[in-house]
Amino acid sequence: MDIVIANESHFKYAQIICDTIADSAKVRGTGIAKRTPEYIMKRLQNGNAVIALDGDTFAGFCYIEVWGNKDFVANSGLIVHPDYRNQGLAKKIKKAIFELSRKKFPDAKIFGITTGLAVMKMNYELGYRPVTFSELTDDPDFWKGCQTCKNFDILTRTEQKMCLCTGMLYDANEKKSEKDTESKKLNGKAFQRLKNIKETLFLKKKQKP
Numbered sequence: 001m002d003i004v005i006a007n008e009s010h011f012k013y014a015q016i017i018c019d020t021i022a023d024s025a026k027v028r029g030t031g032i033a034k035r036t037p038e039y040i041m042k043r044l045q046n047g048n049a050v051i052a053l054d055g056d057t058f059a060g061f062c063y064i065e066v067w068g069n070k071d072f073v074a075n076s077g078l079i080v081h082p083d084y085r086n087q088g089l090a091k092k093i094k095k096a097i098f099e100l101s102r103k104k105f106p107d108a109k110i111f112g113i114t115t116g117l118a119v120m121k122m123n124y125e126l127g128y129r130p131v132t133f134s135e136l137t138d139d140p141d142f143w144k145g146c147q148t149c150k151n152f153d154i155l156t157r158t159e160q161k162m163c164l165c166t167g168m169l170y171d172a173n174e175k176k177s178e179k180d181t182e183s184k185k186l187n188g189k190a191f192q193r194l195k196n197i198k199e200t201l202f203l204k205k206k207q208k209p
């Protein structure tokens with residue numbers, strides 16, 4: 001398995017990346033920001049993405065998005081093809097994209113929003129911590145990306161204060177004073193509970209007439 005920084009030679013994988021992201025969201029029944037092949041191609045082109053290939057076969061992907069005048073970067077669109085799951089590939093891709101983000105944007109805070117427990121676990125192990133949305137970028141273009149998510153009405157109702165996703169942030173400056181974070185493991189049960197509470201609160205209210 002090769003995990004490499006993507007470039008124009010990987011354009012042919014843009015469609016399968018989009019399809020795999022969309023199909024996985026359908027299976028999970030969760031909301032997700034939609035991406036077009038053109039959108040993915042731009043990320044492949046600017047050296048801000050990592051792709052995993054098994055020979056010529058697409059296995060996984062993740063990209064960096066820059067927000068708010070380079071104050072924030074997000075590691076987004078993490079996807080592992082179903083044929084390659086549960087073998088530690090996402091962890092390797094996450095680590096590669098995290099290291100690329102730190103190298104290219106050393107002064108930026110790295111963040112993500114996710115409903116996925118696997119992503120929360122990996123982020124936490126890399127040194128991210130859960131935060132309220134107010135600590136994330138206020139760049140309107142980032143939040144516009146949520147418009148294509150099926151839960152966008154929740155974000156609107158809460159005036160962008162919260163949604164089903166959990167915000168997670170890595171702040172390199174903060175990390176310097178927190179030496180013990182490396183060894184910490186995420187309390188998965190607590191996150192699962194938080195997710196259930198949010199779904200009960202937001203989704204049931206939505207169903208009431």
Ligand SMILES: CC(C)(COP(=O)(O)OP(=O)(O)OC[C@H]1O[C@@H](n2cnc3c(N)ncnc32)[C@H](O)[C@@H]1OP(=O)(O)O)[C@@H](O)C(=O)NCCC(=O)NCCS
Nearest residue numbers: 024078079080085086087088089090091114115116117118
């Ligand atoms: C989530 C996803 C990227 C995981 O890929 P993967 O290669 O199977 O993950 P890994 O094998 O590297 O596992 C990484 C960690 O996540 C955990 N994990 C993997 N899938 C999980 C799941 N569905 N639920 C909870 N934890 C999960 C693993 O146990 C592992 O944790 P550990 O180190 O404590 O054992 C993959 O299932 C996927 O592409 N899903 C659809 C897209 C998606 O959900 N993307 C995230 C958008 S927010």
